[in-house]
Amino acid sequence: MQTSFASMVSLPLLEGVTIWVSVIFVIAGCFEHSLLSSQHIICIVCWFLTQIVIMIWRTVSRLPGSNSTQSSIYRPGVDDGLWCCLLVPLTVLGGITRVYKTQKESHSLDAATLSNDLVFSLISSTTVLSSSRHPCLAFTLVWLLPLSVRLEPVNIVLLVLLCLSSHLCVRRIPVILPKSFSVGEIVVLVQLVSLITWRSVSCLRHLLMGNNTELPQDVSVVAVIGFFSAAMATTAALYFYNNRQPLFFFVTYGVVALVLAFPALYLYLKMDPISWILIYLFTKQKRIFLLLYWLVCSVTAVAVVWITKFDDNRRISRMIQTDSHPLNYIHIKNIAPRTQVESRHSTVIRKYFHFLALGVYAPGLILDVSFLFLGSVVALVVLVLLEAIRVAKVPPLGPVLDEAFRLFVDEKDAGKCIFTHIYLLLGLSAPIWISYSICNTVSLLPLYSGVLSLAVGDTAASVGGSLFGRHKWPGTKKTIEGTLCCVLSQLAFLFLLALLGILALPNVLFLTIAVILVSCYEAFTLQIDNLVLPLLTFALLSVL
Structure with a gap:
């Protein structure tokens, strides 16, 4: 009872202290620059x-x-x-x-x-x-x-x-x-x-x-119009589907998306949106390279999911063969995929995708941030649509997606929807979406907030805590050794980027304090770290 009480009290307190120290850090940075x-x-x-x-x-x-x-x-x-x-x-x-x-x-x-x-x-x-x-x-x-x-x-x-x-x-x-x-x-x-x-x-x-001069870059407006049109289309398709023919779902989605997006984009771009996309894509050769590279990464991710799923099914088949009793067969078929097999692979698969995200986002941040902006919004639209298909059980993709997405489920996905993969994309992309100037060449450091905190820091904390963790923070399963790995990995990643001439680092002392605050918040918070860590990292890095 005493341990449970300490767990309930200490974690929110430690989380609150970390947040308020971060608030003071950000405001002090603003005062320092007289802003x-x-x-x-x-x-x-x-x-x-x-x-x-x-x-x-x-x-x-x-x-x-x-x-x-x-x-x-x-x-x-x-x-x-x-x-x-x-x-x-x-x-x-x-x-x-x-x-x-x-x-x-x-x-x-x-x-x-x-x-x-x-x-x-x-x-x-x-x-x-x-x-x-x-x-x-x-x-x-x-x-x-x-x-x-x-x-x-x-x-x-x-x-x-x-x-x-x-x-x-x-x-x-x-x-x-x-x-x-x-x-x-x-x-x-x-x-x-x-x-x-x-x-x-x-x-x-x-x-x-x-007054077009006060508008941000074309890609930002195009992305926002496309996302909100897709969101309205998804809502309409789910509302009117009601177990009708699968074609009805996709037709509703396509019609609503086109009716909303096409006129708005044409009004803003003063040209056909399809032509604008082709011109934008083929204007720079590096965008073709990034597109092909991202397609290879996507195929690799899908292959990993299906190989892991095949391995799980093979394990389940062996379990069924070792016990021929009908009741045990039913139990293994219905329960084992979730509790005995998939739970074992869930963390590994999710951290693999964290690491893969580093390979996807880092080239985009280095070569063409605006194209990464547009690509991340398209990826979000696709993931939301796939989740809607899975929840509505729209055949033939619905049941297949339901089995595939189980690999990403952890104890935080307690509801009907699975948001883990969507939160990862949101966390990696949010610093780019909310930044005022994505093409500012003077200070690109805050744009790396998602990659730094999730693909590098969170992954290192998980791996380091599993391998070397001995001393746990009070009230949590996370370890002090994992937090140290989180701090060291982020600093090493930033110094590597500075060594390669990709980023110019600010004051090392303040940068280290910011990284420590983010790492402590990763250890103390019970919220979805994919969502909250990049936002805190962005705020801290922006005032350095």
């Missing part, structure tokens, strides 16, 4: 106080994760993860710092745009964390909405709509997909989508006003 205006300081102070009040209130009232009514809709075996609500505002603050540091002479984004993003992220993060049945939401609006007085009226309306819709999503999505998220995880996902939507609508408004 915070008076409006920014007021925003951050009010946000700070509001976050503390809301967390205390929710802890005292034990809402939403603790009572028997609501705890059943969240992922079991973890704490609420309320500290995660701080991550997205930190990434915005870090992104602002990076823009000001590297583009002092000619800003690609004006100060008003940066301030708008910061105000939105702070207000949104507090709103989605609040509960409408308690005075936290009113407290949020009273303290933070006056800070948006400098926003244009259109932006204020958009701010209110996005905050209300985000608040609704945080409350309803866990009900629709029970046991798939913790509170902190759903808050982070909704914050990310809201931030991307905020920027996308701003781009669209400038487009309608005929």
Whole structure:
């Protein structure tokens, strides 16, 4: 009983300390570069106080994760993860710092745009964390909405709509997909989508006003339009499918995607989207090389999955042959694939894909970041579509995908949907998606946040902890030796990139502190590390 109590108390405490030290680190970095205006300081102070009040209130009232009514809709075996609500505002603050540091002479984004993003992220993060049945939401609006007085009226309306819709999503999505998220995880996902939507609508408004100079690069807008069109198409296909003919699912998806994406892309690009894609692809020879290389990596990944699945089936067949009793045959056929075989390979397969991600993303970051941006969004669309097919059991792919995706399942996939592989892609790509300037050649270090924290650090922590782990952190299975491997591997990777002339490293002391904070957070958090680690890494590396 004492061990269980220590486990429940120590981990959230250690996680909270790590997050708040990271918050202080990021804000101190902003002050060091004199990047915070008076409006920014007021925003951050009010946000700070509001976050503390809301967390205390929710802890005292034990809402939403603790009572028997609501705890059943969240992922079991973890704490609420309320500290995660701080991550997205930190990434915005870090992104602002990076823009000001590297583009002092000619800003690609004006100060008003940066301030708008910061105000939105702070207000949104507090709103989605609040509960409408308690005075936290009113407290949020009273303290933070006056800070948006400098926003244009259109932006204020958009701010209110996005905050209300985000608040609704945080409350309803866990009900629709029970046991798939913790509170902190759903808050982070909704914050990310809201931030991307905020920027996308701003781009669209400038487009309608005929002010294309304030838009980001073509690839960013094309990717955002394509993703939201695919998301709406997936929702429509799932809603109208209802066990009809498989062709109905794919026709619905294709029609909705084309109806939404094609006119919007044509309006923005002023040309046929297919022609634009071909021109974009064949403009640079390295994009052809990257495309072929990624196709080879994809084929390799699929081959590994099917070889592993074949090996599992062969093991199961041997188990069945050793016991001919009919009842034991049924038990082995139904239970063994999950508990005796697949659980043994799940961690190995997932870490293999972490390592493969290093080989996929590193060349893209080195050769062509914008093409990697577009390719990662296409990959996300494909993975979401495949997961929708698997969940809806659309023949003939549905049952096949269900068996293949079981290789990625761990104890964190307690719900109906399997998000492990999608979270990995999100974590690797999020630093690229949320960065203001993906082609800035002065400071590309933050763009490596996903690769650094997941493909290098998380993999090294898992392997090192398995091989050398002897001393465990209090309340967790993770070891101090694994954390040391995480720190050393990330530093070694960064020094290797600097030695090859790919990156210019900042102050080594501050860089080491940032890596240590990320490694400690990897050890202490019970949340999906594929989702939260890259965001914290991006914020810390951006202010160096």
